[in-house]
Amino acid sequence: METKNNPLLCDPQTGVCEIPDSVVSSQKETIKSTDKPVKIIYFTDPICSSCWGIEPQLRRLKLEYGNDVEIEYRMGGLLPDWSYNSGGISKPSDVAHHWDEVSAYYKMPIDGDVWLEDPLSSSYPPSIAFKAAQYQDKEKAVLFMRELRELLFLRKKNITKWEFIEQAAKKSGLDTRQLKTDYEGRAKEWFQNDLELAKKMGVRGFPSVFITNEQGQSEFIYGFRPYAVYEYGIQKIYPEITKYSYPKDWQSLFKKYASLTTREYSELSDKSWEESEKELEQLADQGKLKKVISKNGPLWVKD
The missing domain is CATH 1.10.10 (Arc Repressor Mutant, subunit A)
Incomplete structure (x- = not known):
């Protein structure tokens, strides 16, 4: 697979969408859990197909371990624009068939035709919008990300466009006027802060999941993995954690x-x-x- 030429051609075998020409810091950042016994720092991107692939695992994790686990969402900048690939080996239309393939692999609906009908120029606009949403309300921001991904992966909407960002924001209960003000202003800086943190933590692609405890110990899970891998990581970091049962009807x-x-x-x-x-x-x-x-x-x- 040509992941080096096109970050959207994610490798289903490793479950990774790699950042083009990623440069990581030689000094790794250490993060400690503060509010809850376990903190997950999740580096993701709104248009990362492998990240959409782990939604089932993350949703289950929140149900079984949410009382003791805090998930902090960070943006990673998967697709700055298409100029990184001036050789023209890969282009937006190349992603269409690939997305249809990974959809079958992850058993999650992904319609690649958006890359033929209304291709996205970058993943930065929806990422910046997410940072603006996060400033308003962290829980609503997660709903907002979900709405953006449903618009993109199922409804073939170009989520770099404000009309679709606004649509997702309204459905998530966000203040759209405030969101636009922050989106056009300070959220760009917040997004850059996430990119800097990603470099410091050695992030090369997505999904990148860091599971940390109050002592600063951490487990790193890279790419699409089954639920048991995330569960094992949490239990290793915090052996005393309680697994909650939840109604499954x-x-x-x-x-x-x-x-x-x-x-x-x-x-x-x-x-x-x-x-x-x-x-x-x-x-x-x-x-x-x-x-x-x-x-x-x-x-x-x-x-």
Whole structure:
């Protein structure tokens, strides 16, 4: 795979989307958990397909360990623009088929046609918008990121455009006027701060997950990994951690998360893909869920 030529051609085998020409600091930054026994520093990017791939694992982690684990979202700058690749070996249209392939690999709906119909010039605008959202409300910012990704991966919307950033912000309950002010101003500096921290922590691609405790010990998980790997990392860093059981019926899961893919529902409900698909189809037929159809799989939504 040509990950060096095109950061969006992520390697499904390693589960990594690599930053082009990444330069990391020789001095690594040490981060300690402060508010909760465990802190996860998650370097991600709004248009990273492998990051979309680990949404099921992260959502389950929040349900089982959320009381003791704080997740801090940091932006990493996957695609500055297309000029890094002046040789022209890779171009936006090359990403289309690749996204369709990784969609099948991760079993998460990703429609690559956005790269043929309305290709994104950079991942920086939605990343800066996320920093502006984070300043307003950290929880709403996570919802905002989810909305942006659904717009991109399922609805083929170019999320560098303000109209779609604003749409996602409204749905997430953010103050759109304040968001635009910060997006056009100080959020750019906050985004640069994240890029600097990424260099100091040795981040070369996404997803990059650092699990830390109050003593400053840390575990690093790079790329797409199954849930058990994240769970092991947390338990290794904080052996006393309590694993909470949570209700796995569809009403409870959709009350917690308003939209779920089939893969997410399977992960959270502990049911097979086939069982999950059958149940979700029945619920949609009964009018209890809305089925949002996309080329490479549906999204299930509780209105």
